[in-house]
Amino acid sequence: MAVIDTLGLPNTKGRRPLIVAQVVDALGTGLFLPFAVVYFHAAKGIPLTTVGLMLSAGALLSLPAGPLGGRLIDRIGPRRVLVASNLIRVLTFTAYVFTDTPWQLVLLVTATMWGDSLFRPAVFALVAQVADDGHRARWYAMDRSLRNAGIGAGGLLGSTLVGWGGTSGYTAVVALNAVSFLLAAGLVGTWRRSAVPRAAGAGAGPAAGTAPAGDAADRQAGGYREVLADRPFLGVLATVWVFALCDLALTVLLSAYVIEARGLPAWQPGMLFAINTVMVVLAQTALARAVERYRRPGVLQVAAVLWMVSFVVIAAVPGDHVALAFGGLVLGMVVFTVAELLQAPTSSALIVGMAAGHLRGRYLGMEELMWSLAKVLAPTVFTWLLARGAGLPWLVLCLCCLVAVVLLQRLHRVLPAHVQRETVDA
Template sequence: MAVTELLGLPRTRGRLPLVAAQGVDALGTGLFLPFAVVYFHAAKGIPLTAVGAALSAAALLALPAGPLAGPLVDRFGPRRIVVAANALRVATFTGYVFAGSLGQLVVLAALTFWGEGLFWPASGALVAQVADDGQRARWYAMERTLRNVGIGLGGLAGSALVIAGGYTTIVVLNAASFLLAAALVAAWRGGRTDPPRTDPPQTDPPRTDPPRTVRVVARRRGYRAVLADRAFRRVLVTVFVFALCDLALTVLLSAYVLDTLRLLAWQPGVLFALNTVLVVLAQTVVARRVERFGKPRTLQVAAAVWAAAFLLFAVAPLAAPLPVFAVLTVATAVFTAAELLQAPTSSALTVALAPPHLRGRYLGLEELLWGVARVLAPVTFTALLGAGPQLPWLVLAGSCMLAVVVLAGLRAVPEPAATRETTDA
């Protein structure tokens, strides 16, 4: 067995510029992400509370980006929108260097979030367009691995650059990374070079949606067609639940460990590092291992595993005589196992449900729900944590079991026929 197959990597011949673009994008993001709030406070003199409010307002203003990206991707093709989204972020990060007021921060941050809202549906559609049939989940897994590696290495490099050259250096380099990523994608004209193949056989029974639903989706071209898809309406429920689950680690864990459990300050960092290392080492391998299972079934398992992780987080302070940090470590590992199952499978399921001419719109609605979750997660999780230390974890566990029930009503998804798709010119 080839090493690439053993590691669960997709076939990339003829598509290496796209892989390079993903890596450069992730590295640049890693340079800036850990210092985003600090940059505006330390380099621009804006109070921390004002920075937080400005970023939240910018995120709200950017919520329409995902739904708008859908028609643009379907009309102009994903490659053009990926290039445009990166170009927009080049402009905004360049603007950060010269911005000095709170109002300018809100405008530039909103445009940055718009760039991200355009980028993710377009990037998902581009992967769906160029990946070999049956390997889309592997591509999404590889993209996620590259992002984690890039953010980790970028964070380390960013720390050194802040010491050597100040915060402005990492902002300029992040803008340069988006420019290079845009150039790589814009210059790439490749299509598939390997013969397509079909996906591994699915173990679930074939999907039998009512014929009228199928005809409606095929005939209409707008969001009415997307919302007429009963299966995708179920998927959207799980997208929102899984987005909240994913955000729990970044939004909730540090506050829970430090403020509620009163543990040592270094421990959240170790838990985050464990999560990152496991994703980097195992994501593509897990994606290959679960290919033979139906996507809805895999997501059901992911939701159940996530529920188990949240219950472990909830009982951590009650786990004496076991050390609390040991329980949190196990909970983080279980949490990561759920992520490894869910992340590539969820994206591949959305793409499998979408007719090619509506793929951008399907992914655009998925991005909208992620945006809503990013807005609601901080205020919701902190309010629940204030009401009781176990409450947010129990609510998340219950939400995961709801996702299991919703997915139980989703029959197996017919995979796209093994046909060649060319990239947009």
């Protein structure tokens, strides 16, 4: 146990099927994620511009999924919603194989994104139920580390299949992704909360797959009206949106900036992504453990400042000196990743800590909505800014982070101590 604690890992006894389900899910996601755009173009013969419109339409149509999923989580429990989200994606990825009509694919992409938007808050709510006291951030950190490792391994396998089989390889990738979601649904669906050993004196608590006892109180209190009346939480949501934009800069902005705006070699973004993935896999849980004694708003402020530093470093790299530019980009990526490691588990633990048990799903559903909005806006906003100046998107992100620092400083004063810093078991 001493080694496990040093690495920042939580106690997993009785909860290993949930962990295996997450790894299987991540492997399947990693199979498809690098080829999401290319699949529809290469295997279905759809023009790239049409593929872009399909994905944007799906993102817009799936915006309500987070809030509606939060309501479902509070009513029927996170485990059932998690199983449903996986089964939705089993159906959509199976259907991808049998259709190449754009309007049908738009419907399938939308359904897939609904499944994704149900999945994330359900996972966070289930972790909140099964984690030991004081170790929620560790669970979120471990989940993130495992997902990155699984996605990386899945990406390598997917690349092998596509390189070996061409169009048939793309079909294999999609089919294996559907199988992975089915396996994950089976693991979660057959797991029972009774497998988790409880500390002496701990109450039985609600079953992980059932609605909390406070559901009647929730209906009386007004559901989302009560959530939106929580003014400190609205401030947290604003920071979630800022941090989502920062995180999306890695996948949406960085490659275009390095290759198009700075004219640097196309291999550099891939190396930067690899650095990010390795750091997340190796350091996420240990860093989460190192900061769990500090107040969460303060940890998030540090993350915001580090993001600003990384954006300044990345914006300053020269385009006429490849080696010097790569060194600056590596430094910027290391700082960026440390900010990411601090922010991701801390934000989730803060939101869960703020939520009353009978409203937890709705709080997490609103967090998912902020991420969905950022995903809709980021491609358009980032590319528009980049077209008007190589450093402009990084400057705007710095200003957004500064706003987040100010909002988090106010949260220091208004949030209760038990929300700012969860008590950690000795």
